[in-house]
Amino acid sequence: MSQLRVQSFTLSLDGFGAGPDQGLQNPLGVGGREMMDWMLHTREWRKMHGQDGGETGADNRMAEQGFHNIGAWILGRNMFGPVRGPWPDDSWKGWWGEEPPYHVPVFVLTHHARAPIEMKGGTVFHFVTDGIQAALQRARAAAGGRDVRLGGGAATVRQYLQAGLIDQLHLAVRPVLLGSGEAPFQGLDLRSLGYHCTESTMGERAMHVVLRRTP
Amino acid sequence: MSQLRVQSFTLSLDGFGAGPDQGLQNPLGVGGREMMDWMLHTREWRKMHGQDGGETGADNRMAEQGFHNIGAWILGRNMFGPVRGPWPDDSWKGWWGEEPPYHVPVFVLTHHARAPIEMKGGTVFHFVTDGIQAALQRARAAAGGRDVRLGGGAATVRQYLQAGLIDQLHLAVRPVLLGSGEAPFQGLDLRSLGYHCTESTMGERAMHVVLRRTP
Numbered sequence: 001m002s003q004l005r006v007q008s009f010t011l012s013l014d015g016f017g018a019g020p021d022q023g024l025q026n027p028l029g030v031g032g033r034e035m036m037d038w039m040l041h042t043r044e045w046r047k048m049h050g051q052d053g054g055e056t057g058a059d060n061r062m063a064e065q066g067f068h069n070i071g072a073w074i075l076g077r078n079m080f081g082p083v084r085g086p087w088p089d090d091s092w093k094g095w096w097g098e099e100p101p102y103h104v105p106v107f108v109l110t111h112h113a114r115a116p117i118e119m120k121g122g123t124v125f126h127f128v129t130d131g132i133q134a135a136l137q138r139a140r141a142a143a144g145g146r147d148v149r150l151g152g153g154a155a156t157v158r159q160y161l162q163a164g165l166i167d168q169l170h171l172a173v174r175p176v177l178l179g180s181g182e183a184p185f186q187g188l189d190l191r192s193l194g195y196h197c198t199e200s201t202m203g204e205r206a207m208h209v210v211l212r213r214t215p
Numbered sequence: 216m217s218q219l220r221v222q223s224f225t226l227s228l229d230g231f232g233a234g235p236d237q238g239l240q241n242p243l244g245v246g247g248r249e250m251m252d253w254m255l256h257t258r259e260w261r262k263m264h265g266q267d268g269g270e271t272g273a274d275n276r277m278a279e280q281g282f283h284n285i286g287a288w289i290l291g292r293n294m295f296g297p298v299r300g301p302w303p304d305d306s307w308k309g310w311w312g313e314e315p316p317y318h319v320p321v322f323v324l325t326h327h328a329r330a331p332i333e334m335k336g337g338t339v340f341h342f343v344t345d346g347i348q349a350a351l352q353r354a355r356a357a358a359g360g361r362d363v364r365l366g367g368g369a370a371t372v373r374q375y376l377q378a379g380l381i382d383q384l385h386l387a388v389r390p391v392l393l394g395s396g397e398a399p400f401q402g403l404d405l406r407s408l409g410y411h412c413t414e415s416t417m418g419e420r421a422m423h424v425v426l427r428r429t430p
Binding site (some may be wrong): 013014015171173175176177178179180185186189190191192195196197198200202204206207209211 | 228229230382386388390391392393394395400401404405406409410412415417419420421422424426
């Protein structure tokens with residue numbers, strides 16, 4: 001059965017999924033670069049960016065797992081880009097250049113309709129205006145039996161969690177303090193939502209925890 | 216200069232320092248035993264309990280550091296025992312039996328006066344009824360130039376943090392979900408309180424982070 005998976009979702013020591021003041025300069029907010037540090041050294045990350053080398057330890061293994069058996073992605077609007085409100089034109093095509101690292105259909109949650117965008121390498125961005133359930137249905141259909149990866153950001157993960165729709169979450173907890181920002185789990189009782197830690201690994205730069213839902 | 220240090224303070228993945236329903240059966244609340252698991256395997260813990268053996272990796276090293284150069288302790292009332300309200304009698308002498316693992320003066324915060332208790336092995340419990348500042352003054356004086364260790368629990372750590380009195384915190388973050396309980400840092404912005412991560416180590420069963428205050 002196709003699962004909805006969150007992978008490589010990075011959490012600060014103080015529980016934030018992104019720092020304050022997200023925008024074009026700081027896609028993950030102030031401190032966001034430091035959050036991603038565990039990923040940036042991995043072979044998987046370098047490979048995604050057409051580079052050789054990189055580390056091959058536990059951090060890399062967890063980064064790699066995030067791409068296994070994924071047939072479609074779902075992204076929140078803010079994860080697709082810094083543009084807010086109605087799309088002013090069609091110029092913004094994501095943070096990732098001409099050939100984004102998805103290579104499968106990507107469903108972007110938005111309140112503002114927009115025609116699909118076909119990118120190089122198999123990524124097609126579809127814009128979904130009728131909510132998280134509809135996005136999941138469309139992503140499942142597109143995934144052809146493989147899993148759907150929920151890319152984030154923090155607010156989107158929170159919505160799907162509250163709706164009980166996430167089957168598996170991989171969190172990478174980083175030893176950094178953000179102080180403020182988006183706290184995806186604050187006020188949620190993950191245990192009573194049915195989640196348990198089923199796996200944990202100490203990586204080179206992050207503690208990795210996999211949560212699964214046991215209904 | 217004598218520092219006020221929190222050491223080996225265990226935090227769950229979801230930010231709790233203790234689980235729900237703390238009491239005689241579950242001093243750290245439901246799930247508390249699982250929280251302490253990183254400590255229970257260490258040589259330091261076994262030594263404290265008169266046993267041989269135990270692991271000697273990063274978890275052990277961090278547990279050991281917590282006892283270096285400590286001249287006095289401060290404990291919240293709940294950390295001293297499950298008794299609430301006025302002391303019914305003098306029978307409760309802490310969780311630790313006749314010879315507690317402190318071996319120095321220990322200042323217990325309480326609203327209810329009680330005469331000091333001298334235990335075997337150098338531990339003397341003093342009961343302080345005039346607040347956290349007074350307890351720190353008395354502990355500093357007793358420590359004779361060495362550091363003061365703030366043992367917890369979560370509410371006590373929070374009070375000292377908010378008052379800007381903690382110089383160093385060592386947190387051991389465990390890959391467990393408690394779901395609910397005491398969240399010592401919730402709603403506090405540790406960065407704006409002046410804290411930064413100055414050290415991190417991936418242990419065998421916990422991620423260790425040391426926060427220091429830079430005024």
